Amino acid sequence: MSAANGIWLLGDRGMLGRQIVVELQKSGIAFAASDREVDISDWPSLKAFSSGKKISWIINCAAYTAVDQAEIDSAAAFRVNAAGVENLAKLAAGLGAKLVHFSTDYVFDGRARRPYLESDPPRPLSQYGQSKWQGEKLLTANCPSAFIFRISWLYGVFGNNFVNTMLRIFREKEVARMVNDQFGSPTYAAALAGNIVRLIESGSERYGLYHYCYGGVIPWFDFAACIMDLALKSGWIEKKIPLLAVSTSEFPTRAARPLRAVLDNGKVVRELGFRVVDWQLNLKDFFREKALLEKSQP
Numbered sequence: 001m002s003a004a005n006g007i008w009l010l011g012d013r014g015m016l017g018r019q020i021v022v023e024l025q026k027s028g029i030a031f032a033a034s035d036r037e038v039d040i041s042d043w044p045s046l047k048a049f050s051s052g053k054k055i056s057w058i059i060n061c062a063a064y065t066a067v068d069q070a071e072i073d074s075a076a077a078f079r080v081n082a083a084g085v086e087n088l089a090k091l092a093a094g095l096g097a098k099l100v101h102f103s104t105d106y107v108f109d110g111r112a113r114r115p116y117l118e119s120d121p122p123r124p125l126s127q128y129g130q131s132k133w134q135g136e137k138l139l140t141a142n143c144p145s146a147f148i149f150r151i152s153w154l155y156g157v158f159g160n161n162f163v164n165t166m167l168r169i170f171r172e173k174e175v176a177r178m179v180n181d182q183f184g185s186p187t188y189a190a191a192l193a194g195n196i197v198r199l200i201e202s203g204s205e206r207y208g209l210y211h212y213c214y215g216g217v218i219p220w221f222d223f224a225a226c227i228m229d230l231a232l233k234s235g236w237i238e239k240k241i242p243l244l245a246v247s248t249s250e251f252p253t254r255a256a257r258p259l260r261a262v263l264d265n266g267k268v269v270r271e272l273g274f275r276v277v278d279w280q281l282n283l284k285d286f287f288r289e290k291a292l293l294e295k296s297q298p
């Protein structure tokens with residue numbers, strides 16, 4: 001693949017990476033892409049891939065995202081999410097390229113009573129959250145031309161995520177237990193990817209840290225209920241199954257999650273002109289995109 005436009009997408013086989021591939025292709029933008037074969041924690045690999053190429057934008061979707069596993073193997077999480085991101089920051093700075101990077105609402109402890117602003121101090125509860133925050137700090141210290149987008153509850157048509165998991169559970173189970181006391185705002189990968197491609201097309205230099213999520217704050221339970229309604233309407237499932245509300249304490253996970261890590265998306269709308277709609281509209285788009293994807297597959 002050529003890098004005719006000087007764009008290098010890393011992590012192109014992940015959930016968000018695949019969606020950015022789709023949006024770049026829709027816009028007819030050429031790009032170079034890599035995933036595991038160019039390990040971001042391995043400086044010589046990064047140098048070898050970039051050598052001789054004109055690179056003006058680096059989009060980093062590569063990350064260690066196994067939140068619970070990171071509690072057992074935090075070194076692996078820090079190697080990718082902190083040291084790997086530091087490598088990318090130094091590479092981008094050396095090349096004079098702009099860098100787009102993604103972080104997470106898990107940098108917060110979720111105790112605030114209002115949506116988090118970019119100026120609020122992080123306090124991660126998990127090793128994953130710590131590693132992502134460390135990555136943000138290393139990136140900011142090493143690359144002056146970087147955009148960092150903190151996102152929450154990412155879902156999309158590709159890969160493992162809450163919505164795809166619900167569709168499988170609704171088909172396979174008689175009843176589903178859903179956490180009702182963890183609140184957040186879902187982020188639809190296709191909509192985010194569209195905003196990122198428009199950012200690149202605009203040539204923006206409004207670097208900095210941005211919070212990005214969709215309008216509305218809901219518990220996982222309500223998200224699941226809405227997924228079930230739309231899945232029924234669009235023929236993904238034939239019947240509804242009962243949803244049982246449970247508390248986080250009844251659903252123990254190795255890594256602690258913030259109970260209410262809602263991001264304030266005002267700055268990204270004001271300063272970068274990102275389009276943000278209500279999460280329910282995005283979920284309808286998800287079902288349309290999923291149907292198209294299904295049709296296009298042999």
Ligand SMILES: NC(=O)c1ccc[n+]([C@@H]2O[C@H](COP(=O)([O-])OP(=O)(O)OC[C@H]3O[C@@H](n4cnc5c(N)ncnc54)[C@H](OP(=O)(O)O)[C@@H]3O)[C@@H](O)[C@H]2O)c1
Nearest residue numbers: 011013014015016035036039040062063065102104151154
């Ligand atoms: N998913 C969410 O709910 C969520 C929420 C907030 C923020 N985010 C952030 O959003 C970004 C994208 O997330 P995602 O869900 O799309 O992640 P993902 O699906 O796990 O994709 C990450 C990709 O990076 C690859 N990768 C892992 N280690 C690598 C390395 N050392 N070098 C190069 N590539 C490597 C992965 O390969 P393997 O699959 O082989 O490991 C995978 O293809 C991440 O920064 C994540 O932290 C995600």
